[in-house]
Amino acid sequence: MPSSAIPILIVSARGDDVDRVVGLEIGADDYLPKPFNACELVARARALLRRAMLSANEVVVRGKRLIFSGWTMDTRQRILTNVDGALVMLTPAEFDLLQVLVERAGWALSREQLIDLTQGRVAGPNERSVDILISRLRRKMESDTGQPRLIRTVRSGGYEFVGESVEAAAE
Numbered sequence: 224m225p226s227s228a229i230p231i232l233i234v235s236a237r238g239d240d241v242d243r244v245v246g247l248e249i250g251a252d253d254y255l256p257k258p259f260n261a262c263e264l265v266a267r268a269r270a271l272l273r274r275a276m277l278s279a280n281e282v283v284v285r286g287k288r289l290i291f292s293g294w295t296m297d298t299r300q301r302i303l304t305n306v307d308g309a310l311v312m313l314t315p316a317e318f319d320l321l322q323v324l325v326e327r328a329g330w331a332l333s334r335e336q337l338i339d340l341t342q343g344r345v346a347g348p349n350e351r352s353v354d355i356l357i358s359r360l361r362r363k364m365e366s367d368t369g370q371p372r373l374i375r376t377v378r379s380g381g382y383e384f385v386g387e388s389v390e391a392a393a394e
Contacts, residue, residue, distance in 0.1 A: 229275070230252045230253075230271035230272060230274065230275045231250060231251045231252050231253075232251065232252060232253045232254075232255060232267060232268060232271055233246045233251045233253070233254045233255070234255050234256075234257070234259075234264070235254070235255075235256055235257065236256070236257045237256065238256025238257070242254075242256075243256070252271050252274075253267055253270075253271060255267060270335075270339075273336065273339075274339055287299070289322070289325050289326070291325055291328070291373070291384075291386035292306075292373060292386040293305075293306035294306060294364070294373075294386070296321065296322065296325060298322060301313075301315075301318050303318065303321070305364070311363055311364065312363075313360075313363065314359075316341070316352075316356055317356055317359055317360055317363075319341045320337060320341050320353070320356045320357070320360065321360055323337060323340045323341055324337075324374060324382065324383075324384035325384055325386065327384065328384045328385070328386060329383065329384070329385070330383060330384075331377040331379075331381050331382070331383045332381050332382060332383065333379075333380055333381040334353045334354070334380060334381060334382075336381070337353050337381070337382065338352075338353060353382075357374060357376075357382055360374060361374060372385070373385060373386040
């Protein structure tokens with residue numbers, strides 16, 4: 224099946240469950256049956272475009288090491304080592320969130336974007352989970368050893384990775 228970076232939203236008078244499932248299985252990114260609120264249509268279209276823009280600009284770094292501010296993140300083995308070379312234990316959710324932030328260094332990402340990029344559509348609407356994960360990452364990475372703050376809170380409700388010299392190194 225051919226794939227495209229262009230998001231597809233089906234707007235249809237057919238709203239049965241079977242029609243929705245078929246629409247999504249043939250390649251649509253979202254399905255909105257009539258009648259619908261115009262505000263919902265605009266919100267869904269913006270969400271699809273936002274995800275398409277992020278995925279079009281993202282650098283796929285699988286099986287590589289990300290080196291930033293003296294830290295090393297091995298994306299294949301899912302290991303993070305600090306400036307001193309010590310292993311830093313992260314949960315899978317913490318690792319995924321940090322990887323998304325590091326790969327998009329300098330981008331201010333909203334909580335919703337971070338949820339989409341780490342958990343996808345199956346995620347619940349609880350944006351507070353991102354705040355909790357950020358807090359845990361900060362506690363593990365910005366200890367009292369004098370490490371600079373690597374994750375900046377963006378006033379409008381998101382986060383930005385501000386670590387120095389983010390680069391991808393081949394294994």
